[in-house]
Structures are given as C-alpha cells and as structure tokens.
Amino acid sequence: MAKTYQTINPANGETLATYEMLSDEQALQALKDSHQAFLEWRKTSLEERGNILREIAKRLRASKDEYVALMTREMGKPISQGGDEIELCAAICEYSADRAPEELADEERELEGGRALVSYQPIGVILGIQPWNFPFYQVIRYSIANIMAGNTVLLKHAPNVWGSAVEIEKVFLEAGLPENVFRNLLIDADQVNQLIEHEHVRGVTLTGSPRAGSAVGAKAGECLKKSVLELGSNDAYLVLDDADIDLAVETCTQARIFNNGQTCVAAKRFIVVDSVYQQFRDKFVEKMRQIEYGDPTDENTMLGPIARDDLRDTLHDLVKRSVDAGATCVFGGEIPDGPGYFYPSTVLEDLKPGMPAYDEELFGPVASLIRVKDEDEAIRVANDSRYGLGGGIFSKDEKRAIDIARNLFDTGMVNINGYRIAQPQLPFGGVKDSGYGREHGGFGMKEFVNVKSIMIVE
Incomplete structure (x- = not known):
C-alpha cells in the first residue's frame, strides 16, 4: 500500500488534503523520464524557452488570488503578503527570459594562432530540494533559471506545501512546458539519496537548514556532483x-x-x-x-x-x-x-x-x-x-x-x-554556514551549465 501524507492548516490544525507518495521505483522512473525530456529540451532555442517562461508569468498573475489563498492555508502566510510572492515569481520568469540571450551567449576569447569560444551548455537533470516558507518562490527561483539554461528539473518540496507543488507543475504544463521538463516528486527525505546517486542527476540544489545542507552537500560531493546550498542565517x-x-x-x-x-x-x-x-x-x-x-x-x-x-x-x-x-x-x-x-x-x-x-x-x-x-x-x-x-x-x-x-x-x-x-536582478546567496552558490541576477543560470572551451586553430 502506498504511503500517504496529510497537509495541515497551521491556523487551526485541520487537515487540508491527503497525498499519495511515490515509491522508490516511481521516483526513479520520473528521473529517467526527466532525462529523456532533457535530450530534446536542450535542443530548443532560447527564444522558445523564453516564450514559455513569459506565459508562465502571465498565468501566475492570472491565478494569483488562488495561489495566495493556497499558501495561506498550507503554511499560514498572511494573505496580504502572498501577492508579492507571486509577483516576484512572475518577475523572475520575465527577467530570466529577457536576460538569457546575453547571459548564455558564447563569448569570444583570444587564442594564439586562432580564436576561441566559451560556451555555456546545459548538463541534464537538476534536483531541487525546497522548503515551505515561500512555497512558490523557492521553486521558481531555482527551476526557472535551470529550465531557461536548457536543463530539466526535479522538485522535492516540503510535504506541508505539497498542494503548492502540485499547482506549480500544473501551471508549467498549461503554459506549454513539455512534459517531464519539470517534475514534482511527492517523496520522503530518505528517498533523496537514491536520486543523487543516479547517473542522470547532474546537479543538486537545496534551500534549508545547515544540517540538511551538510548532508545533501556531502552526498553530492561523494557522487562528484555540483551542489548549490542556500541555508539558514542569523542576520x-x-x-x-x-x-x-x-x-x-x-x-x-x-x-x-x-x-x-x-x-x-x-x-x-x-x-x-x-x-x-x-x-x-x-x-x-x-x-x-x-x-x-x-x-x-x-x-x-x-x-x-x-x-x-x-x-x-x-x-x-x-x-x-x-x-x-x-x-x-x-x-x-x-x-x-x-x-x-x-x-x-x-x-x-x-x-x-x-x-x-x-x-x-x-x-x-x-x-x-x-x-x-x-x-x-x-x-x-x-x-x-x-x-x-x-x-x-x-x-x-x-x-x-x-x-x-x-x-x-x-x-x-x-x-x-x-x-x-x-x-x-541581484545575486542571492551567502557565505559560511549559510551555504554557497548564487541564484538570481543571471548567476543562477550559470550554476549548472558546462562552461565549455572551444579552441579553433586557424
């Protein structure tokens, strides 16, 4: 029998919904499907990707009230604050679409006896492990940058906001993103390691506690995979x-x-x-x-x-x-x-x-x-x-x-x-136990790409 998880309204303790979790086999199949989607998605033009991102922004704004109410039910965000979160998500989509042609363009470099190019190419499936405190923004922040870069994305969201995770995947698909370019995985934390270990996962990003970041970063390092960690702070x-x-x-x-x-x-x-x-x-x-x-x-x-x-x-x-x-x-x-x-x-x-x-x-x-x-x-x-x-x-x-x-x-x-x-438009991230790597400002699009040198001898 499949495991289930119930989301709870923190304002009154009442059950909101019950979700059936994926088995290990189902999660691995989703990963394989995401890899197959990457093989095609990486071929799409920046213009095509950008058009889909702009449509996502449009649809986020069109359903803003619905999403705001959902976040309030799931994690208690004051309803007067939720609209700004959705607007930020839409702005990230538009900024990424607008800036990608410049950020990801080939760069010409000098080369004795010829010329050289530096090219930014997608690498594959990126696994994101995200917290509950900004249920839409945390997902949009890493997923949009990577989708724009030509990668495909898996999401392991915090269970108490799984309703938000389901809605994000839904709006992505409705905006025209091909199936499996973004996949929401309803899984436990103890199912994460098998995904990190799999050859098709090429990078891991986590927002969460230093303890969780240390564990995920260590596992990614053990598997020789890059990670980006945005952890806690005591500002x-x-x-x-x-x-x-x-x-x-x-x-x-x-x-x-x-x-x-x-x-x-x-x-x-x-x-x-x-x-x-x-x-x-x-x-x-x-x-x-x-x-x-x-x-x-x-x-x-x-x-x-x-x-x-x-x-x-x-x-x-x-x-x-x-x-x-x-x-x-x-x-x-x-x-x-x-x-x-x-x-x-x-x-x-x-x-x-x-x-x-x-x-x-x-x-x-x-x-x-x-x-x-x-x-x-x-x-x-x-x-x-x-x-x-x-x-x-x-x-x-x-x-x-x-x-x-x-x-x-x-x-x-x-x-x-x-x-x-x-x-x-500005880089987001920290130092010391607050993690490493940067998101936003064009930096997030380059965290999980192959910075490739191409040397042409003439």
Missing part, C-alpha cells in the same frame, strides 16, 4: 549612532515579522550602539508589542501562525534556553492557548555568546537586542556568527555604510537604511 542589523531611529524601528519591525518571522533573510539580531540604544530599544519594543497574531486570511493580520507545531516547539525551546542562560524576555515568549500554531511577537535582550538567541537562527517572530559600545564592536558582533546570508546597516552616512557593507560585513547581501529581500 544582524546594525543601528549606528547617526541612524534615523524612527526609520530603523519601522524597518526592523517589518524585517523581523515578515512572513511570520520565518524567512532566512529576516532581521534577527539587532545590534545597537550604546549612544542610541535606549532610544531605539524603547521605540522598537513599543512597536513590536503592537504586533498581534491572528487569522492569516484577514487582510489586516500582520502575524500569522508558525507553519508546523514541531517548528513552534523548536522556536519556543530556543527562547526558553536563552532565558535560562540569562537573557531577559521583555515580552512574549509564551505559547498561547487555543487552536493553531501561533507564537507571539517576542523581544529578548541582555544577550551574550552561547545563548541560542545570540548564536542560532530563531525561525519566528523573536527579536534579539544586543547592546554594543561603538561601531567597531557592532561590526565585530555582527560577524561573530557562523552564518553569513544577509544583514543591514542604519546610518545617515551612506558612504561609510557602503564601505562597511562592501569591505567589513561578512555576508552575501546587505541592506542599507531599508529592507529588501530577493530581487530578480
């Missing part, structure tokens, strides 16, 4: 002595609670210099107190539930362990009564190294306030992390902020006086 936002405090407070609040605080590039550690600490702290605490959790289907709700009960338990455990180690819980920090997996807006301070709220990623609406002496200590503390995905700086001295961001901040992305997440 630091620096509030310097010349910061616009009101702007910093407003921005940091939004950057902490966006997507219910379940964002790898959410602002998590707020490192504030002593001269403005009390001013920022008092206004930030007041602002965070105003954030109330509620029904994610209500347009006015800013904070919905945590996506799963086990994830809420993990978050609460990290908060409790931090408090037990000496951190002060200014407010929040308690699991509320009632249905659903809600967790309140929470602020912690008096944090020190060794506390989970200082060292680890808290995936939920919990803010860590850290007081430092001056700018130099702020930079040191910001970099005192095994993570390095994103971060931010608040300062009226834009030139100095850019210098810190460029030369001193050990992360892959930095915001200055604002909060932006993924942008189609």
Whole structure:
C-alpha cells in the first residue's frame, strides 16, 4: 500500500488534503523520464524557452488570488503578503527570459594562432530540494533559471506545501512546458539519496537548514556532483549612532515579522550602539508589542501562525534556553492557548555568546537586542556568527555604510537604511554556514551549465 501524507492548516490544525507518495521505483522512473525530456529540451532555442517562461508569468498573475489563498492555508502566510510572492515569481520568469540571450551567449576569447569560444551548455537533470516558507518562490527561483539554461528539473518540496507543488507543475504544463521538463516528486527525505546517486542527476540544489545542507552537500560531493546550498542565517542589523531611529524601528519591525518571522533573510539580531540604544530599544519594543497574531486570511493580520507545531516547539525551546542562560524576555515568549500554531511577537535582550538567541537562527517572530559600545564592536558582533546570508546597516552616512557593507560585513547581501529581500536582478546567496552558490541576477543560470572551451586553430 502506498504511503500517504496529510497537509495541515497551521491556523487551526485541520487537515487540508491527503497525498499519495511515490515509491522508490516511481521516483526513479520520473528521473529517467526527466532525462529523456532533457535530450530534446536542450535542443530548443532560447527564444522558445523564453516564450514559455513569459506565459508562465502571465498565468501566475492570472491565478494569483488562488495561489495566495493556497499558501495561506498550507503554511499560514498572511494573505496580504502572498501577492508579492507571486509577483516576484512572475518577475523572475520575465527577467530570466529577457536576460538569457546575453547571459548564455558564447563569448569570444583570444587564442594564439586562432580564436576561441566559451560556451555555456546545459548538463541534464537538476534536483531541487525546497522548503515551505515561500512555497512558490523557492521553486521558481531555482527551476526557472535551470529550465531557461536548457536543463530539466526535479522538485522535492516540503510535504506541508505539497498542494503548492502540485499547482506549480500544473501551471508549467498549461503554459506549454513539455512534459517531464519539470517534475514534482511527492517523496520522503530518505528517498533523496537514491536520486543523487543516479547517473542522470547532474546537479543538486537545496534551500534549508545547515544540517540538511551538510548532508545533501556531502552526498553530492561523494557522487562528484555540483551542489548549490542556500541555508539558514542569523542576520544582524546594525543601528549606528547617526541612524534615523524612527526609520530603523519601522524597518526592523517589518524585517523581523515578515512572513511570520520565518524567512532566512529576516532581521534577527539587532545590534545597537550604546549612544542610541535606549532610544531605539524603547521605540522598537513599543512597536513590536503592537504586533498581534491572528487569522492569516484577514487582510489586516500582520502575524500569522508558525507553519508546523514541531517548528513552534523548536522556536519556543530556543527562547526558553536563552532565558535560562540569562537573557531577559521583555515580552512574549509564551505559547498561547487555543487552536493553531501561533507564537507571539517576542523581544529578548541582555544577550551574550552561547545563548541560542545570540548564536542560532530563531525561525519566528523573536527579536534579539544586543547592546554594543561603538561601531567597531557592532561590526565585530555582527560577524561573530557562523552564518553569513544577509544583514543591514542604519546610518545617515551612506558612504561609510557602503564601505562597511562592501569591505567589513561578512555576508552575501546587505541592506542599507531599508529592507529588501530577493530581487530578480541581484545575486542571492551567502557565505559560511549559510551555504554557497548564487541564484538570481543571471548567476543562477550559470550554476549548472558546462562552461565549455572551444579552441579553433586557424
């Protein structure tokens, strides 16, 4: 009998749907079908691929309300935020279609006694292992770049958003993408290794925890296959002595609670210099107190539930362990009564190294306030992390902020006086335990291609 999985609405704990999982044999057959599709797909022109991507964008926008409601049901995203996710997905499709002719064009190079070309050619089936926090975007981010490059794509999505995975495959096919160029696999994590080991899988990309990334990266390396890993982070936002405090407070609040605080590039550690600490702290605490959790289907709700009960338990455990180690819980920090997996807006301070709220990623609406002496200590503390995905700086001295961001901040992305997440035209990725490789900005199209040298002697 086939194994099944039930998706659960985190706002009320009710069952949404039941999905029949693929057997090992069915998953391997899907992989073989994807490889056969690659043999034809790689022959298509960039123009043909781009036209399909533009049609995907059109259809995503046409069904936006339906997809937004689905994401809210499956993982609790506030319904007012889901539309931006679908718009980003559509923009990625269009950007990839527009930029591919330039990004993937042959390059001419000098060669003594002749001439040379550098060509970017697709390599085959790319396996993507994706999380639940942005159910559409996480899939679009890696799949569209690889489809545009001429590869075919397999998706192992997080089980709690399998409804979203099914809809993505459906819209791809309806937009004209040939069968098996993109395949959604309803499989367990323990079925992944057999796919990575198979000769037809030529690359692996994962977005998830460092633990999962380490395991998948090690397996890919063992099989001599390239991987791209976008992992967690504990992003630091620096509030310097010349910061616009009101702007910093407003921005940091939004950057902490966006997507219910379940964002790898959410602002998590707020490192504030002593001269403005009390001013920022008092206004930030007041602002965070105003954030109330509620029904994610209500347009006015800013904070919905945590996506799963086990994830809420993990978050609460990290908060409790931090408090037990000496951190002060200014407010929040308690699991509320009632249905659903809600967790309140929470602020912690008096944090020190060794506390989970200082060292680890808290995936939920919990803010860590850290007081430092001056700018130099702020930079040191910001970099005192095994993570390095994103971060931010608040300062009226834009030139100095850019210098810190460029030369001193050990992360892959930095915001200055604002909060932006993924942008189609800019590379996305991190360093240290936040992973390696880049997506977006044309970089994702070149992660899984054969950079081929062709030397012509004349």
